[in-house]
Amino acid sequence: MMANHSQIVNHPDTILQSLMRLPQLVKIHQPNNKIFVENLALFRMSLQAEWENQSELSFRAHRGRIYLNNGKLAPSNSAMGTTISKLMESWESKGMYGFTFTRKDDLTDQDIVDFIRAINQSYAQPNPAQWLEEERKGTWARPIVDQDFKIAVAFVTDQEGRPVGRPLVWNKGTRTFAAKARRSYSRALAVVSGLDDKLLSGDTISIAKSRRVVQDMVEALFHEERLLLNLSTIRDYDDYTCTHCVNVAILSMCLGKRIGLSKMAVVTLGLTGLFHDLGKVDVPIELIRKTAKFTKEEYETVKNHSLFSVLRILQINADHKLKAKLILPPFEHHLGIDLAGYPVSDKHSPLSLFGRIVAIADHYDALTSSRSYRPVPMNPEQALDIMTDLSGKALDPLLLKVFINMVGIYPVGTLLVTDQREVAMVAETPPDAVDARPLAYLLEKQEGYIEKGDLIDFSETDEEGHFIRNIVRCFHPSDFGLNPADVLL
Numbered sequence: 001m002m003a004n005h006s007q008i009v010n011h012p013d014t015i016l017q018s019l020m021r022l023p024q025l026v027k028i029h030q031p032n033n034k035i036f037v038e039n040l041a042l043f044r045m046s047l048q049a050e051w052e053n054q055s056e057l058s059f060r061a062h063r064g065r066i067y068l069n070n071g072k073l074a075p076s077n078s079a080m081g082t083t084i085s086k087l088m089e090s091w092e093s094k095g096m097y098g099f100t101f102t103r104k105d106d107l108t109d110q111d112i113v114d115f116i117r118a119i120n121q122s123y124a125q126p127n128p129a130q131w132l133e134e135e136r137k138g139t140w141a142r143p144i145v146d147q148d149f150k151i152a153v154a155f156v157t158d159q160e161g162r163p164v165g166r167p168l169v170w171n172k173g174t175r176t177f178a179a180k181a182r183r184s185y186s187r188a189l190a191v192v193s194g195l196d197d198k199l200l201s202g203d204t205i206s207i208a209k210s211r212r213v214v215q216d217m218v219e220a221l222f223h224e225e226r227l228l229l230n231l232s233t234i235r236d237y238d239d240y241t242c243t244h245c246v247n248v249a250i251l252s253m254c255l256g257k258r259i260g261l262s263k264m265a266v267v268t269l270g271l272t273g274l275f276h277d278l279g280k281v282d283v284p285i286e287l288i289r290k291t292a293k294f295t296k297e298e299y300e301t302v303k304n305h306s307l308f309s310v311l312r313i314l315q316i317n318a319d320h321k322l323k324a325k326l327i328l329p330p331f332e333h334h335l336g337i338d339l340a341g342y343p344v345s346d347k348h349s350p351l352s353l354f355g356r357i358v359a360i361a362d363h364y365d366a367l368t369s370s371r372s373y374r375p376v377p378m379n380p381e382q383a384l385d386i387m388t389d390l391s392g393k394a395l396d397p398l399l400l401k402v403f404i405n406m407v408g409i410y411p412v413g414t415l416l417v418t419d420q421r422e423v424a425m426v427a428e429t430p431p432d433a434v435d436a437r438p439l440a441y442l443l444e445k446q447e448g449y450i451e452k453g454d455l456i457d458f459s460e461t462d463e464e465g466h467f468i469r470n471i472v473r474c475f476h477p478s479d480f481g482l483n484p485a486d487v488l489l
């Protein structure tokens with residue numbers, strides 16, 4: 001059966017999948033093989049469909065994401081997320097950043113085969129990127145070898161991956177900030193969404209992948225804490241819903257490291273963070289997505305998720321000893337140190353250390369992220385205020401102090417309004433900052449976009465020792481429709 005147009009749901013996705021599959025297929029199949037021919041046709045038709053809109057298509061990996069021309073491509077599902085991260089790895093191993101496809105009206109399957117073979121041949125060369133660039137010069141499909149990519153306009157993309165809305169940020173220059181941490185973060189996201197898919201389809205999940213991804217993050221964490229912590233606060237709102245679990249894992253691990261836990265203990269802690277809400281797959285999806293207030297019965301159902309998480313963890317294919325360590329914090333994460341939360345029982349013993357840590361991370365991430373029932377997230381200052389009110393009740397006071405110290409009063413990504421009527425986005429708070437005064441990038445409103453300005457230091461004083469700028473208000477970046485990742489990374 002030949003592939004036809006109606007089968008192609010999302011052309012950019014198909015193009016990326018083909019770039020992933022075809023180099024393998026060309027190696028194992030004869031040119032007339034059915035699967036191979038079908039895949040070639042899908043690739044060709046997707047390219048042709050996209051060429052209707054724009055005559056040049058550049059797929060470029062940039063800081064852990066894929067851009068089509070200037071628009072960011074959001075993975076449409078978890079399988080696509082995995083494809084994208086694998087593709088980026090394979091490009092990176094060749095020293096490339098992606099591919100450009102220029103419209104060719106008489107494109108044949110043979111043209112595609114030649115291109116795919118060249119990719120495979122490049123692997124055998126000492127400098128694959130250079131060789132492939134030379135080999136493909138002037139043709140319709142060429143590798144991207146220059147690193148200098150400016151996200152001229154960061155679009156929000158729709159489900160088809162097409163840019164919608166107005167351009168957000170003009171990001172001058174490029175930086176290689178945290179590429180590695182960024183990669184382990186996106187891998188963690190892919191793993192978590194894979195877990196959910198597997199659970200829903202009734203497959204057994206094995207601990208290996210999750211452990212690897214957590215170990216990766218722990219390495220990054222012990223190397224430089226700031227990087228991962230920033231990634232968890234600079235969240236990408238348009239990414240997977242599993243962001244929450246990854247963030248809770250990261251925030252828990254950072255807190256664990258701060259209080260001096262060993263690397264091994266931090267890995268276990270990270271896994272419990274990753275799994276703490278696993279039981280949500282057993283709560284009806286309508287409830288998870290519900291925007292209105294829960295009825296009493298609905299709330300009772302939602303409350304079951306901590307117990308469900310325990311059951312789900314018990315089904316994971318892993319060592320019993322490890323599982324025994326992993327079940328307690330998910331069970332406890334809504335219980336509170338005063339044991340007034342849920343699951344309700346009169347037989348609770350005091351909360352475990354990991355349970356207390358995960359509860360703090362969970363509260364913070366839940367409060368500062370946009371959820372279905374609260375589309376506008378709180379700013380970190382408000383969130384920390386609420387959490388301070390819970391200190392000694394639901395949350396452990398001592399751990400909370402360490403946590404507040406760790407995330408800072410003005411976490412990365414927070415928007416600050418100065419007494420000079422400027423708007424700036426927090427980039428970092430140096431450990432020695434006066435009164436936790438941060439460094440922040442000025443954001444200047446231009447016609448149709450926002451330009452990232454200079455880095456300013458809120459600790460700076462004039463000759464008389466007065467602060468040059470003061471913070472008068474702070475906002476959550478999404479209040480302005482901004483994604484911190486587009487400004488800071």
Ligand SMILES: [Fe+2]
Binds near residue numbers: 362
């Ligand atoms: Fe939960």
Ligand SMILES: [Fe+2]
Binds near residue numbers: 276
């Ligand atoms: Fe949670």
